[in-house]
Amino acid sequence: MLPILHALQDEFGYVPQAALPMIAEALNVSRAEVHGVVSFYHDFRDKPAGRHVLKLCRAEACQSMHGEAMAEKLLRDIGLEWGGTTGDGRLTVEATYCLGLCASAPAAMLDGQPIGRLNQEALLDLAHDARHQQEGRR
Amino acid sequence: MARIFVPADAAARAVGADKVASEIQAQAAKRSLRVDIIRTGSRGLFWLEPMIEVETAAGRIAYGPVRPEDVSSLFDAGLLIAAAHPLRLGRPEELSYLKRQTRLTFARCGIVDPLSLEDYRTHGGYRGLQRALSLGPAGIVEEVTKSGLRGRGGAGFPTGIKWKTVADTPAERKYIVCNADEGDSGxxxxxxxxxxxxxxxxxxxxxxxxxxxATKGFIYIRSEYPDAIRVTTQAIAIAREAGYLGSKLAGSSHAFDLEVRMGAGAYVCGEETALLESLEGKRGTVRAKPPLPAHKGLFAMPTVINNLISLASVPVILSEGAANYADLGMGRSRGTMPIQIAGNVRHGGLFEAAFGLTLGEIVMDIGGGAASGRHVRAVQAGGPLGAYFPPSLFDTPYDYEAFAARDGLLGHGGLVVFDDSVDMARMARFALEFCAIESCGKCTPCRIGSTRGTEVMDRVMAGHDREANLALLEDLCQTLKFGSLCALGGFTPYPVMSALKHFPEDFGRAPNRDVHAHAAAE
Incomplete structure (x- = not known):
């Protein structure tokens, strides 16, 4: 079921409720079981994310380099909670627990691209650019 | 044509390796020089990334850390003839960080093009398989057993015994599962x-x-590693194309094929039975043992489920012989461990060495102490379920049993360094909060205990009835330790209790006297 759910999220940016009965039928399981799987895993969203997704690592190695304070300042500045999306729909900030970049902490991932050795200024710039840069391609 | 090696490892890309590679291309074109840029893995010296290497008659010469704006001056200085430059590091093999290592499992990492089978074979690849085919199944199991290899995921179970159990269990199908759900911070x-x-x-x-x-294998990789998933998927296709996977592999009578599966952000899926559930397309909840996966694993068939590093250590054990591997290490910890030095540390990276170095040598001598330049106050060994060690325990040798004797664990080999700005009560609270976020929910101590524990820590940190709440915390940790189904709930007490034991002053208790003695000695 996981490859199907990943494929749906790749296509739509989230796993639409409407897809769950179809998955249940195709795999010959109950809708409750499909719901159980979708809701178990942190990756799967039930609504679309912003155009850009910034994942900030909150695990110990990034905490040791003060990533938590940097993240809190960013969230305060742009008025978001963890997992929230800006009003313009351009940026979602999600928590992640380890990107495997622990010797280059604090670390983040923007739209799947790894970013290491962040400082407060670089993090604020990153979020600012994601919200205000013209899209290169559509 | 000059060959220049630029890492494509995610940690190198995270600090600008892609931009450096394209700037090398642009600067070379501008000067009408022909260069061949080869993207490799990383050597694992992350404070020097992006670290580029240029090939010369006298071997490779490294430069680092290279920023895109340094590339022009590197060319001006004569990069292609490995000329002098402030960023020139010399031969990478001569850098003390690499020179002091024993690279067996990571012998090729950072050197070869990861998708070149020719590079792989030139650097000793597939010699292990060749010897394995000549030894036959029983001979392989015996060799792995003799090497003393133990599970590198943290449990430290002897790999050879696990394999023998699966080999001795008759079944119509068997599986090999690689646990690459590397969720431990550090x-x-x-x-x-x-x-x-x-x-x-x-x-x-x-x-x-x-x-x-077994004829079928799965590699379960976490979704936080998109580059790893892409490279590994391509490598499997290349190996299959070359006849190293599939039926009659490498000209033998054996068949074996592989598939990559992506996780979905659940830490608990690093626990072997939860991983098997996840592979079967279910919620990643832990199974009760017995039955062992070796008897009834994936799809109820006998399954070898091993950590990635355990499986990747097998080729060199076979090619160089079990004795060569078993000669390294101390006590019952044989061979090498890829130690990962991370967090607030000057020289963070991968350090593969025989077991037996002390924690202090690794953190202070090799790692160079805290990146911030402040005093090192604590090291968390073995991920979010591992204990915090104070400097007074830095004489602990890096060995499964020695760590266990001091209420700690090696885990998957991660070490996260903290300087003296850390609040250990906050770290203890985080351990409980993380357990609450990641608990699969199957057993009560873990599901409920982690949340109650977080609340208890909130009261301790707010100064409410401290001693009574700390007594409650200790009691709760006992329940988690002995009542949980798997290591998530069972080991969460390690970071909590070690923080309380070694850093009581952060919890509003009187400081340990030995900590003061040590601080005075520094």
């Missing part, structure tokens, strides 16, 4: 190897398949 060895030398894992799993009579 660890990145699996990621580096998948991105830098994926064929070594493919070879190791193939040998495991032949040893136990």
């Amino acid at each position: 660890t990145f060895a699996d990621r580096m190897l998948l991105e830098g030398d994926p064929f070594v894992l493919i070879e190791g799993m193939t040998i495991a398949g032949i040893a136990v009579g």
Whole structure:
């Protein structure tokens, strides 16, 4: 079921409720079981994310380099909670627990691209650019 | 044509390696120089990334850390003839960080093009499989057992015994499953190897398949590692195309094939039975044992489920012989461990060495102390379920049993360094909060205990009835330790209780006297 759910999220940016009965039928399981799987895993969203997704690592190695304070300042500045999306729909900030970049902490991932050795200024710039840069391609 | 090596490892890309590579291309074109840029894995010296290497008659010469704006001056200085420059590091093998290592599992990482089978074979690849085919299944299991290899995921179970159990269990189908759900903070060895030398894992799993009579393998990689997933998937296709996977592999009578599966952000899926559930397309909840996966694992069939590093260590054990591997190490910890030095540390990276170095040597001498320049106050060994060690325990040798004797664990080999700005009560609270976020929910101590524990820590940190709440915390940790189904709930007490034991002053208790004695000695 996981490859199907990943494929749906790749296509739509989230796993639409409407897809769950179809998955249940195709795999010959109950809708409750499909719901159980979708809701178990942190990756799967039930609504679309912003155009850009910034994942900030909150695990110990990034905490040791003060990533938590940097993240809190960013969230305060742009008025978001963890997992929230800006009003313009351009940026979602999600928590992640380890990107495997622990010797280059604090670390983040923007739209799947790894970013290491962040400082407060670089993090604020990153979020600012994601919200205000013209899209290169559509 | 001059060959220049630029890492494509995610940690190198995270600090600008892609921009450096394209700037090298642009500067070379501007000067009408022809260069061949080869993207490799990382050597694992992350404070020097992006570290580029240029090939010369006298071997490779490294430069680092290179920023895109340095590239022009590198060319001006004569990069292609490895000329002098402030960023010139010399031969990488001569850098003390690499020179002091014993690179067996990571012998090729950072050196070869990860998707070149020719590079792989030139650097000793597939010699292990060749010897495995001549030894036969029973011979392979015996060799792995003799090497003393133990599970590198943290449990430290002897790999050879696990394989023998599966080999001795008759079944119509058997599986090899690689646990590459590397969720521990402070660890990145699996990621580096998948991105830098994926064929070594493919070879190791193939040998495991032949040893136990399995024809199908799965590599379960966490979704936080998109580069690793891409490279490994490509490597499997290349190996299959070249006849190293599939039926009659490498000209033998054996069949074995592999598939990559992506996780979905659940830490608990690093627990072997939760991982098997997840592979079957279910919620990643833990199974009660017995039955062991070796008897009833994936789809209820006998399954070898090993950590990636265990499987990737098999080729060199076979090619160089079990004795060569078993000669390294101390006590019952044989061979090498890829130690990952991370967090607030000056020289963070991958350090593969025989067991037996002391924690202090690794953190202070090799790692160079805290990156911030302040005093090191604590080291968390073995991920979010591992204990915090104070400097007064830095004489602990890096060995499964020695760590256990001091209420700690090696885990997957990660070490996260903290300086003296850390609040250990906050770290203890985080351990409980993390357990609450990641608990699969199957057993009550873990599901409820983690949330109640977080609340208790909130009261302790707010100064409410401290001693009574700390007594409650200790009691709760006992329940978690002995009542949980798996290591998530069972080991969460390690960081909590070690923080309380070694850093009582952060919890509003009187400080330990030995801590003061040590601080005075520094």
